Structures are given as structure tokens and as C-alpha cells.
Amino acid sequence: MLIGTAGSGKSSLTYTLSRWLEENGKFTGILNLDPGVRWLPYSPDIDIRDYINLDQIMMHYELGPNGALIASVDMMINYIKDLREEIRSLDCEYLLIDTPGQMELFAFRRVGPQVISKISEENMIILFLIDAMFTQKPSDFASALLLATSVQYRFLKPQINVISKADLLNQNIKEKIEEWIEDPETLKMEIISSEDTLQGNISQKIVDVISEEMFAEVIFTSAITGEGGDALLGRIERILGKTIIE
Numbered sequence: 042m043l044i045g046t047a048g049s050g051k052s053s054l055t056y057t058l059s060r061w062l063e064e065n066g067k068f069t070g071i072l073n074l075d076p077g078v079r080w081l082p083y084s085p086d087i088d089i090r091d092y093i094n095l096d097q098i099m100m101h102y103e104l105g106p107n108g109a110l111i112a113s114v115d116m117m118i119n120y121i122k123d124l125r126e127e128i129r130s131l132d133c134e135y136l137l138i139d140t141p142g143q144m145e146l147f148a149f150r151r152v153g154p155q156v157i158s159k160i161s162e163e164n165m166i167i168l169f170l171i172d173a174m175f176t177q178k179p180s181d182f183a184s185a186l187l188l189a190t191s192v193q194y195r196f197l198k199p200q201i202n203v204i205s206k207a208d209l210l211n212q213n214i215k216e217k218i219e220e221w222i223e224d225p226e227t228l229k230m231e232i233i234s235s236e237d238t239l240q241g242n243i244s245q246k247i248v249d250v251i252s253e254e255m256f257a258e259v260i261f262t263s264a265i266t267g268e269g270g271d272a273l274l275g276r277i278e279r280i281l282g283k284t285i286i287e
Contacts, residue, residue, distance in 0.1 A: 042138040042157060044192060045150060045170030050205035053264035055139040056083040061270045062135050065285050070133035075141040076113040087127045092115065092120040114146045121159045126214045148195050157196060165198045166280055173206040176218055179231040183247045190251050205270050207261035215261060222259050
């Protein structure tokens with residue numbers, strides 16, 4: 042399951058990851074769980090939009106776009122049986138789940154974890170996308186890791202943190218981020234030296250409460266250049282205990 046803030050590149054990485062898996066001989070399916078998306082870079086094998094029409098919900102319930110999105114996400118639970126049947130019929134080795142762009146509507150409402158638990162009771166891995174543009178300031182990076190921790194707490198599944206759009210970062214910034222990951226104390230020191238007192242104090246506390254697993258391995262990926270493909274597949278291999286890269 043790919044999850045992340047709006048614009049973090051979930052759909053683009055879903056498409057690229059499906060290609061990486063297919064290139065390694067793995068039959069891969071894609072489930073789109075975003076009822077509000079207008080365009081996708083891939084053709085989903087299973088699509089929640091076949092069951093939920095956002096425009097009809099807006100008209101029927103006299104809701105604006107945000108209210109209709111909330112209602113449509115809550116309605117997903119009504120179609121679990123249909124989705125499970127489609128997944129069984131697809132009979133793929135790997136299923137990629139592209140989640141709604143408004144992450145908070147899915148991850149932090151009750152229905153999100155319910156839907157995921159009923160779709161896959163085991164062997165589910167979360168790929169949490171951190172937009173590269175939110176990694177360059179130490180306080181932004183600390184906030185992103187706190188959000189990643191919150192998502193793992195909500196779903197209680199193995200999680201890989203992925204910095205998406207890595208092609209937008211230069212090598213110096215990547216090395217700095219790697220230093221923060223390897224030694225969180227350096228992240229705290231950067232925060233102290235670069236942020237004002239209140240933000241610095243809060244950010245330091247955030248770093249202290251972030252799970253050690255969040256710093257264990259963060260993978261740089263790019264759906265544009267293909268960066269990070271082998272590293273991401275290798276991490277998935279280790280979690281699942283099965284070979285992907287041939």
C-alpha cells in the first residue's frame with residue numbers, strides 16, 4: 042500500500058513500482074482506492090471508481106468536493122466483498138494499492154485501516170512516501186518522520202519510508218539526509234542551530250519520540266529516473282522473505 046500526503050507521487054511510484062516488479066517476472070496488479078482522482082499514469086486492474094462516483098455523491102447529498110470525498114471514503118467499506126472478489130479473480134503475485142490523495146481522509150478515519158485489514162490480513166507492507174521537497178529543512182524532515190510514525194501506528198504493518206521525487210535533490214542534500222538518518226543526534230543539532238527557539242524545542246521533542254524504526258532505512262526513489270528500484274525491491278524481499286530480483 043502506497044500512502045503519503047497529497048502530491049507526494051503515490052500514483053507515479055505505483056506505476057513505476059509495477060514496472061519494476063513486472064521486469065522481474067512478477068505478475069502485478071494495481072488497485073486504485075482514490076475515488077476522487079481524475080487521471081492516473083496507469084490503468085488500474087481494480088478501481089474503486091467503478092463502485093463510487095464522486096460527482097453523483099456531490100449531487101445526491103448536496104456536498105462540496107471535500108465533503109463528497111469524506112463520504113466516498115467512508116462508503117468504501119460497503120464494497121469490500123466486491124473488491125475481495127476482484128482481487129481473487131485477478132490472482133496476481135503482488136497487488137499495489139494506490140490510496141487517496143488526501144491521506145488524512147484515509148489513514149486517520151476509522152474506515153481506512155478497516156478496509157486494508159479486510160483486503161489483506163497478512164503480507165501487507167506500507168510504503169510511506171515523503172515528498173523530497175519536505176526533506177531539505179531539518180524541522181520539515183522531523184515532521185515527515187513523525188507523520189510516518191503516526192501512519193504505522195494506525196495500520197500496524199511493516200513500513201518502508203520512501204523519499205519520492207529524489208531526482209529533485211542534489212547529492213549534497215542527499216548526503217545530509219543520510220547523515221540525519223544514520224545519526225538522529227545530528228538532526229537535532231541541525232534543528233537547534235537553524236530553527237527559532239519554539240520550533241527548535243518542539244522539533245527536538247519530535248525527534249526524541251520518533252520510533253527508531255523510522256530511522257532504520259529510508260530509501261530515495263524517483264519515478265522519473267528509476268532511482269531506488271533495486272533498493273526498494275530488496276527491502277520488500279527482506280520483509281517478505283522471498284526473492285523478487287532475479
